[in-house]
Each structure stands twice: as C-alpha cells, then as structure tokens.
Amino acid sequence: MDSKTLRKKFLDFFEKNDHVIIPSASLVPSEEEQLAGKEKVLFTSAGMQQLIPYLMGKPHPKGNKLADVQKCVRTDDIEQVGDATHHTFFEMLGNWSLGDYWKDKAIELSFKFLTEELKIPIEKLAISVFAGDEDAPKDEESANKWKSLGILGKRIAYLGKEANWWPTNSSSFGPCGPDTEMFIWTGEGSAPEEFDPKDPKWIEVWNDVFMEFNRKSDGTLEELPQKNVDTGMGLERMLAVINGKDNDYETDLSSSIIEKICEELRVSYEQYKQPIRIISDHIKASVFLIKDDVISSNKMQGYVLRRLLRRAATKAFQINKEFGRKPFKSLVKSVTDIYPMYFDEMSVESIEREVSIEIGKFRKTLEKGLREVEKIEKIDGKIAFDLYQTFGFPYEVTEELFRQKGQEIDKEQFKAEFEKHQQLSRTASSGMFKGGLENHSEVVIKYHTATHLLHQALRDILGPQVFQKGSNITAERLRFDFSFDRKLTDSETRQVEELVNQKIKDDLKVDHMIIPLDEAKKMNAIGLFDEKYADKVSIYGIGPQPRGRYYSLEFCGGPHVEHTGVIGKIAIFKEEAVSFGIRRIYANIAL
Structure with missing residues (x-):
C-alpha cells in the first residue's frame, strides 16, 4: 500500500462515519492556537494543536466530529533521526470528537479501521490502557471495550502516565487525559500470547486520547467543559508496518x-x-x-x-x-x-x-570550519560559540562533531557567551537601529539600498499610487510593505524583480544630500509625509539623470551603498496581503 492510498482510506472511512474532513493547519501555529490555554510552541507538532480552542469548549464551525491529515514538525528527538522510526517532519492521521462520542465509540472506530479497512488480523493486535493514579482512575472502561471486540485480556497492558497519558510531559499545560494505544506485532511467526510492551517487535501505531482535563499553569487539573476524543496515527510508521518494512525510510514517502x-x-x-x-x-x-x-x-x-x-x-x-x-x-x-x-x-x-x-x-x-574542528584538541562552550560566530556552525552541529571525537561541550558556557554577545550588540546599537534595519552590516546596507530600488520599480510597474508603508531589513532578507489594492500577478512580480536587477546591473551611482525640506519636496523626493521632518533633511538619490533628476529619490537617513553594482542579484520569494490595501514583499540576495 502506498501513502496516497492510506491517506484516502483513513479520510474516506471517517467521512463515511459522519466526520467532516478539515485541511491541515500551518506548521507555524496561529495566534489563536497559541493563546487558547496551552504554552507557546514553535511548530505544530500534533494534530490537536489547531483544535485547541475547540477542545477548550469553543464551537467548531464544521461541527463536533472531525478528521484530517496534519503535517507536523518535532525537533526534540533530532539526535535520534536516522534510526528506523524518528523524523523531524511527519504526517499525523487523526479524528476528533468535540464533546460528542466518548471511549466506546472511539475504540470501536479505531478497531474497525484497523481490522476491516487495513485488514490487520486481530491476532496481531495488542493494547495498552492507563493504569490509574491520583489524577484519574484505572481505565477499565477502555479495557472492557477492547475485550468486547475480541482482544484477549493477556494482550492488554495497564501502564502509567509515562506511556498512557497525553501529553506525556507533566510540565505541559492545556487539554490532556489518559489514552489507549494500539500495537501491531511485526516479528517472525505468530505473536506471543501475552503482550510485553518492552518487546520492540510490538510497534505502537495509533493512540486514542480521552481529553477530559485541562492542566493549569500551576500543574493542577480541572475538568474540561466537554469530554473530547483526540486520536493520532503516524502515517510514516503505519505505512512501514503494513508494508512489512523494518524502518520508515523504505516507503514511497x-x-x-x-x-x-x-x-x-x-x-x-x-x-x-x-x-x-x-x-x-x-x-x-x-x-x-x-x-x-x-x-x-x-x-x-x-x-x-x-x-x-x-x-x-x-x-x-x-x-x-x-x-x-x-x-x-x-x-x-x-x-x-x-x-x-x-x-x-x-x-x-x-x-x-x-x-x-x-x-x-x-x-x-563549512570546509574551513571543519578544518578548524580537526585542529581543536579540547572543546568548551567558548570555542563552540566562536565556531558559531566565525563559521556559522549551529551549536547542535558542533556538539555532534565533537561527540564523534568523544567530547562533550559545556552548554551553559556556550549560552553565557551567546548572551554576552547579545548584550554587546544591544549596547552597540542602543537597542535598535532606525529605519527598520537590524544593524549596519554590509549585507543589511545592501538590502537597504535594494528597498529603494524595489520601491521605485513597484511604482514603475504598478503605478504612482504605490507608496512605502514600512520595511524591515535583516541580514537574511528584506521585507517591504506598500500601498496596493490587490495581489500582484506572477508576471508583475517577475517584471518588478527584473527591473530591480537591471538597475543593480547598471551599477547606478548613489548620492547623499542634506538639503532644505522645501528643496527636497521640489525635487519630488518621496517620503513618509505623516512624519515630521526637520528644516534640513537627508535624502538619497540613485541613478543621477539630466536636470538634477534621479531614478530613485527618497527621504532617508541611510546608510546606503555607493553604487548599486555591489548589491548582487535580488530574488522576490513571497508577496502577500498585510491588511486591506497594504501588500508585503519579501526578497533576498540570490547566490
């Protein structure tokens, strides 16, 4: 079976069972997801994340029975990537009941999908359920349901929070609860009569989480306003198991x-x-x-x-x-x-x-950095930071390289060096450079001049109604906001990019002038006229033309390059809406 077939089987099954199929959310959680009772996270790492507001009681516009295939990223196990089962990116198949069905129906649906849709013999299945503790009782309800479906008692294990509670991390707050997990025997011959969760030939493929609690920021539990079911099946792992593969990397994914x-x-x-x-x-x-x-x-x-x-x-x-x-x-x-x-x-x-x-x-x-690594006899946090500063080696890359040499890095020392550097940077820049610039490095200055060219190119292609509404420039890219009432066509985007690059190729001279405000206005210099300017102003002109004109002329405090040829080729990689009548372009210097 290939991945397309497995995805379709899953979604078709739950749609047939009265679930509404919802699209995958972005890998970067929305503000609403972040604020709805759960700690902030960098990425969507589980199917439930886009549903947090609805698990907390908010009505979902699509109803209370949902299913999807959610793309996820997790990096907490990055050191284990490369073995048979760990990934940073994966897809999670999931179905939810938001205050509708509970344990009985959830387990029945899971059992039917495994045995009827995927044709997995019941003899190859084993189950774990929550053993119970001071927070919640032993989950006999789930165990009895599994038994009623034909799972033998010896194939059901009762395990603690470390295995049968989601999220497993007790420091996580937000919706949580006990779960029941499904395992498939992948070993040679018949499965053992008794289930041993420690036997690696039993592979966990699916879990049904019964979310009835909310863990508050102080660690205590309170009941949710509704009882929810949240299930998750890793597409990569299930695909490998049903195709008889001993690792996730030998499927069509x-x-x-x-x-x-x-x-x-x-x-x-x-x-x-x-x-x-x-x-x-x-x-x-x-x-x-x-x-x-x-x-x-x-x-x-x-x-x-x-x-x-x-x-x-x-x-x-x-x-x-x-x-x-x-x-x-x-x-x-x-x-x-x-x-x-x-x-x-x-x-x-x-x-x-x-x-x-x-x-x-x-x-x-990279090559210079690796040669430097070979020279280092003993690593410490300061040297690791120097490798980061000089060669761009992320801490984790340096850590891995020196583990290969049998050495460990003092991470706290690295953090101290990093924080010291940040403090020096903040002091040097008085906290923030004006004009939306991250700093005054050579590459940022190139990007700054490129934004002026971009501004004029947009006006040339789209019309004089275009004006700058803001910018943000870092060493990685420029971001430019401008007034325009619709999305740019692909052709318009290419024309703007080509025009900017032509002006860079023309190696236009950049002039800096400090002149009276009235004179600058007579020259038709473009400025943010909701700002108050002094009697004398700083303006930058790019590409001198006859009669004192310039290709681009703007009020600006600088700094800028002296001629455009040093910038390098600019590539627009994204154009989007910011708000009504305001568009945003991202661009960077192509190598």
Missing part, C-alpha cells in the same frame, strides 16, 4: 528522496545509511517549513530551519566534499513530487531559491 541523494553524492545507500536518512529527513522538513513561510535566521523558527539545513549540509559534505548548493536545490523537487497536494510550481521555485541561498552561505565557511 522517502525512497525517491534517498535515491536522489545517493545519485548526487555518488554513493550507495548501504554505505552511509544513517547520514543519508538524516539528509532526507532534514531536507523534507526544511521544504515544508519554507512553504509555511519560515525563513532561515538566527531566531525562533528560522533558527530551527537553519539548523536543519546546515546539519544536512555537514553530513553531505563529510560524505562528498563536492556536494554544494546546486545538488541541495535538486533535492527540493524530489520532496515536492511526493506531496503534490501541498505544493505548486511557484512555491517550488521559491523554496529552491531559499535552500540554495542558505546552503550557499554555509558552504563558503
């Missing part, structure tokens, strides 16, 4: 990516099985994160994306030193081809561009 990696690295899978699995997993997760608007950076979700791409790049480089940004770019298509329902041609191109830029940046320093 990964095999073509691995083939492409081996082709580009010019090695066999058997030679480098674990690192190739890591590259496969990390490129897949990266592609999905970029699709959901995550951009490589040193903060929040952007740092995780950077960490994934750079860890994959390090693994690839250690196998084949010629493996650079072009081969990585080619891997993007091998991912998107597996998931056509999530990607269109435009998004594939923008993802390829982002991957190429990030790998290109890191590739320039």
Whole structure:
C-alpha cells in the first residue's frame, strides 16, 4: 500500500462515519492556537494543536466530529533521526470528537479501521490502557471495550502516565487525559500470547486520547467543559508496518528522496545509511517549513530551519566534499513530487531559491570550519560559540562533531557567551537601529539600498499610487510593505524583480544630500509625509539623470551603498496581503 492510498482510506472511512474532513493547519501555529490555554510552541507538532480552542469548549464551525491529515514538525528527538522510526517532519492521521462520542465509540472506530479497512488480523493486535493514579482512575472502561471486540485480556497492558497519558510531559499545560494505544506485532511467526510492551517487535501505531482535563499553569487539573476524543496515527510508521518494512525510510514517502541523494553524492545507500536518512529527513522538513513561510535566521523558527539545513549540509559534505548548493536545490523537487497536494510550481521555485541561498552561505565557511574542528584538541562552550560566530556552525552541529571525537561541550558556557554577545550588540546599537534595519552590516546596507530600488520599480510597474508603508531589513532578507489594492500577478512580480536587477546591473551611482525640506519636496523626493521632518533633511538619490533628476529619490537617513553594482542579484520569494490595501514583499540576495 502506498501513502496516497492510506491517506484516502483513513479520510474516506471517517467521512463515511459522519466526520467532516478539515485541511491541515500551518506548521507555524496561529495566534489563536497559541493563546487558547496551552504554552507557546514553535511548530505544530500534533494534530490537536489547531483544535485547541475547540477542545477548550469553543464551537467548531464544521461541527463536533472531525478528521484530517496534519503535517507536523518535532525537533526534540533530532539526535535520534536516522534510526528506523524518528523524523523531524511527519504526517499525523487523526479524528476528533468535540464533546460528542466518548471511549466506546472511539475504540470501536479505531478497531474497525484497523481490522476491516487495513485488514490487520486481530491476532496481531495488542493494547495498552492507563493504569490509574491520583489524577484519574484505572481505565477499565477502555479495557472492557477492547475485550468486547475480541482482544484477549493477556494482550492488554495497564501502564502509567509515562506511556498512557497525553501529553506525556507533566510540565505541559492545556487539554490532556489518559489514552489507549494500539500495537501491531511485526516479528517472525505468530505473536506471543501475552503482550510485553518492552518487546520492540510490538510497534505502537495509533493512540486514542480521552481529553477530559485541562492542566493549569500551576500543574493542577480541572475538568474540561466537554469530554473530547483526540486520536493520532503516524502515517510514516503505519505505512512501514503494513508494508512489512523494518524502518520508515523504505516507503514511497522517502525512497525517491534517498535515491536522489545517493545519485548526487555518488554513493550507495548501504554505505552511509544513517547520514543519508538524516539528509532526507532534514531536507523534507526544511521544504515544508519554507512553504509555511519560515525563513532561515538566527531566531525562533528560522533558527530551527537553519539548523536543519546546515546539519544536512555537514553530513553531505563529510560524505562528498563536492556536494554544494546546486545538488541541495535538486533535492527540493524530489520532496515536492511526493506531496503534490501541498505544493505548486511557484512555491517550488521559491523554496529552491531559499535552500540554495542558505546552503550557499554555509558552504563558503563549512570546509574551513571543519578544518578548524580537526585542529581543536579540547572543546568548551567558548570555542563552540566562536565556531558559531566565525563559521556559522549551529551549536547542535558542533556538539555532534565533537561527540564523534568523544567530547562533550559545556552548554551553559556556550549560552553565557551567546548572551554576552547579545548584550554587546544591544549596547552597540542602543537597542535598535532606525529605519527598520537590524544593524549596519554590509549585507543589511545592501538590502537597504535594494528597498529603494524595489520601491521605485513597484511604482514603475504598478503605478504612482504605490507608496512605502514600512520595511524591515535583516541580514537574511528584506521585507517591504506598500500601498496596493490587490495581489500582484506572477508576471508583475517577475517584471518588478527584473527591473530591480537591471538597475543593480547598471551599477547606478548613489548620492547623499542634506538639503532644505522645501528643496527636497521640489525635487519630488518621496517620503513618509505623516512624519515630521526637520528644516534640513537627508535624502538619497540613485541613478543621477539630466536636470538634477534621479531614478530613485527618497527621504532617508541611510546608510546606503555607493553604487548599486555591489548589491548582487535580488530574488522576490513571497508577496502577500498585510491588511486591506497594504501588500508585503519579501526578497533576498540570490547566490
């Protein structure tokens, strides 16, 4: 069975059983999900996250019986990626009852799907249920239901919160409760008469969580206003099990990516099985994160994306030193081809561009950094921070490299160095540079001048009604807000990008003038006229023309490059609405 068939079987089954199919939510949780009684998280890591407001009692517009296939990212087990079952990106099949059916119906639906739709023999099934503690009683109700369906008592294990409570982390707050989990025997011959949860040949494939509690921030439990069912089945794991595979990487969800990696690295899978699995997993997760608007950076979700791409790049480089940004770019298509329902041609191109830029940046320093690692006899937190600062090695990449040498890093010392650097940066910049600039580094200054060219190009292509409404510039990208009442067409976006790049190629001179305000207005310099200007103002002109005119002329405090040729080629990778009548463009310097 392939992944498309399994997804369809699951959704069709629950639709036939009166569930409404809802789309997958973004990998970056919405503000509403974040605020609805659960601690903040970087990514959607479970199917329930988009439903948190409704688990807490808010009526769902689609009804109280739902099902979906949710894309998820988890990085807490990143060190185990490369074994048989761990991933950073995965899909979760799930069904929910929001105050409708309870344990009896939930277990019956799960049993029917496993035995009737997937044709799994009851002899190969085993179950675990909650053993009970001071928070909730022993779950005999679930156990008795399983027995009524034909599961033998010896195949039912009673386990504690570490195994049969979700979320398992007692420090997590929000909706929670006991669960029952389903296992399939994957060993040779008949399954043992008695279920041993510690036997690795029993693979857990599905859990039904009975969410009747809300864990408050002080750790205490209160009853939810309604009893909910939240189930989760990992698509990758179930697909491997029903196809008789002993690992998740040999199904149609990964095999073509691995083939492409081996082709580009010019090695066999058997030679480098674990690192190739890591590259496969990390490129897949990266592609999905970029699709959901995550951009490589040193903060929040952007740092995780950077960490994934750079860890994959390090693994690839250690196998084949010629493996650079072009081969990585080619891997993007091998991912998107597996998931056509999530990607269109435009998004594939923008993802390829982002991957190429990030790998290109890191590739320039990777080889030098690895040579430096070889020279270091004893690692500590300060040296690890120096590797991060100088070569762009995320802490986790350095940690892994030195574990291979039998050494551990003092993480607290690394954090102290990192915080010291942040404090120095804050002091140097007095907290914030004006004009939306992250700092006054060379690359940020290039982006700043590019925003002026972008502003004028938008006016040239779309009309004089376009005006800047804001900007934000970092070392990774520029963000530019402007007045316009509709989405740009693909053709308009390409025209704007081409015009900006032509002006960069023309290597236009950039002039800085401090002149009286009235004179600047007579020159038709563009400014944010809701701001109050002094009698004398700073303006920047790009591309001097006859009679004192410029291609671009704006009120601005700078700084800017001296001529546009040093900027490099600009690539627009996203255009979106900010609010009514305001659009936003993201662009970066293509390598």
